[in-house]
Amino acid sequence: MEKRGCLSLLLAGLLSSVQAVSFRSGSSAEIEVPGEFQVDTFEVGAKIFSNRGFTVVECPAFLEGVLFVRDSIGLDGFRVVQDGVITVLTPESNQYKSAQYEALESQGFVRISTPTLFQLFGDLSGNQVRIYQKKVKAGDQYDFKKWTVVLGFASARKREPQAWNKNEGEVLYNGIRLPKVWPPEQIDPTSRKPMPVPYLDFPPPVIPMDVGRQLLVDDFLIEKTDLTRTFHYPEKYAGNPVLKAENDLEEGPGNKLAGACPKSGGLWWDPEEQLFKLWYEAGWLGTICYATSMDGIHWDRPELDILPGYNQVLPFGLKPDSWTVV
Incomplete structure (x- = not known):
């Protein structure tokens, strides 16, 4: 019994040592980070x-004064340019699907045992974080979803994207060649500047024209012409709104706001039936309904089998919030 108990304790100790270790010191890694970011000193009061x-x-005392990357929450990733140790923080709580410890552990990061957790910001338990470390090698690439904090590196520089004219990825049907990494790293999701259009700066040497209809809104596909481009402005329909709250569902039962709003449900043209088909929200956060039209102006509400006498498509018990019809 004593031997079996000692063996159990030994195995438990070995498993514990695999799952969590003490904070390790050593040469810090050098990294490249995409997008816009700042490097700051990790200490109480620092903006994260x-x-x-x-x-x-x-x-924690062993993290005080180390460098960390300050970027947009959710923009987490880096490439290693020099071997060394890197430290990453991620929340303990996965209430908002923001914890990245599974991704870290699957990529070889080891959890630090002391402290088990610490309060990174605020006073809610959901903002307590775990500490992970790994000895990384030059060339390693790590990308995480929302959210992590990367720290403990020797230096961090901006990762310069590959030039568009040096793309080496897939060639699309229209002759445009993509980068190997897609979506492209040139795009900063926090920027308000217009997104670059690479094929305008570096057009393919040959542009196929026999792949379907072409919308000639600019001169990209036109080498020479004596025609004049004229833009026509649409006229706003005087009878708007063409769809408005008319029945009990749309008028917001139960003190809800009235509404007949397409939101993200979508308006589609069915060429086989020659009909516009619309999925829309009836009443504010009420339910989803279906309507059809031959001209986009006059709309019919076909009776469906969910609720007799109405065009409701969403089963009872389900409420729309952010939704899309596919």
């Missing part, structure tokens, strides 16, 4: 994210 006002409220 560039697009949030959260500041550090607790800082």
Whole structure:
């Protein structure tokens, strides 16, 4: 019995050592980070994210004074340019699907045992974080979803994207060649500047024209012409709105706001039936209904089998919020 008990304790100790270790010191890695970011010193009061006002409220002694990347929450990733140790924080709570410890562990990061957790910002338990470390190698690429905090590196520089004219990825049907990494790293999701259009700056040497209809809104496909391009402005229909609250569902039963709003449900033209088909929200956060039209102006509400006498398509018990009809 004693031997079996000792063996159990030994196995438990071995498993524990695999799952969590003490904080390791050593040469810090050098990394490249895409997009816009700042490097700052990790300490109490430091702002953590560039697009949030959260500041550090607790800082373990061994992390105080190390460098960390401050970028937009959710923009998490880096490439290693020199071997070394890297440290990553991620929340313990996965209430908002923001914890990345499974992704970290699957890529070889090891959890630090002391402290088990610490309060990174705020006073809610959901803002307590785990600490992970790994000895990374040059060339390693790590990408995480929302959210992590990368720290403990020797230096961090901006990762310069590959030039568009050096793309080496897939060639599309229209002759445009994509980068190997797609979506492209040139795009900063936090920027308000117009998105670059690479094939305008670096057009393919040959542009296929026999792949379908072409919408000649610019001169990209036109080498020479003596025609004049004329833009026509649409006229706003005087009878708007063409769809408005008319029945009990749309008028917002139960003190809800009235509405007949397409939102993200979509308006589609069915060429076989020669009909416009519309899925829309009836009443504010009420339900989803279906309507059809031959001209886009006059709409019919066909009776369906969910609720007799009405055009409701969403079964009872389900409420729309952010939704899309596919």
